[in-house]
Amino acid sequence: MTKIAVITGANRGLGFAAAHRLGHAGVKVLVGARNGSKGEDAAERLRSKGVDAESLNIDVNSVVSVQEAAMRVDRNYGHVDILINNAGILPEATASNIDRPLDLRMFRETFETNVFGAISVTKEFLPLLHKSASGRIVNVSTTVGSLADQVDPESPYYGLICPAYQMSKAALNGLTIALSKALKGTSIKVNSVCLVYLSHA
């Protein structure tokens, strides 16, 4: 049976690259996008590269959107094999935010997408993952969220200060650990990953 993958924030960036890779491994990819036309466009680009792809409207900050996406996947496929919680934001990357290290609104905004979004998506898709013979949840984290790296002067990330993003990814890693324990004994495995762009040069 064809494996089904749902990837949030897959209309561009690393999510799109993951969709491309999984598609070429024979997985049917549901391209999560909060903007319907961007999702359609990304799915079309993937199909033109030989990937079995379909767009899936999903804004991880909207519970209604997440629930509707899960219902649609349930109706059309009845199960999910791979869920990649990839959608993420880094508001501290913009120059105007660099001087606001303790801006509460920015912390809330970052956590809303990077942490609560992943929790919401996982909650709604978990019943569908249970219907897979070997469900996989992949939380897209980052090494810069590693507490060990942040306090290791030898780490290349030691000098990096973007606390909202770093804390959100550390929290996401906490979710991974808790879920992997809670789902022990089921066929579902949960992991955090740090995705990187690979040059083919």
Ligand SMILES: NC(=O)c1ccc[n+]([C@@H]2O[C@H](COP(=O)([O-])OP(=O)(O)OC[C@H]3O[C@@H](n4cnc5c(N)ncnc54)[C@H](OP(=O)(O)O)[C@@H]3O)[C@@H](O)[C@H]2O)c1
């Ligand atoms: N780039 C890196 O070097 C790097 C390294 C380690 C980890 N990561 C992590 O990898 C993931 C992807 O990063 P990226 O560099 O590919 O980022 P990106 O190019 O900025 O793409 C982010 C994706 O997330 C989507 N998104 C944001 N908020 C969303 C929401 N509320 N609902 C649904 N989708 C939403 C964006 O949609 P729109 O197009 O509509 O904005 C976009 O598709 C993130 O979790 C990031 O933290 C990145």
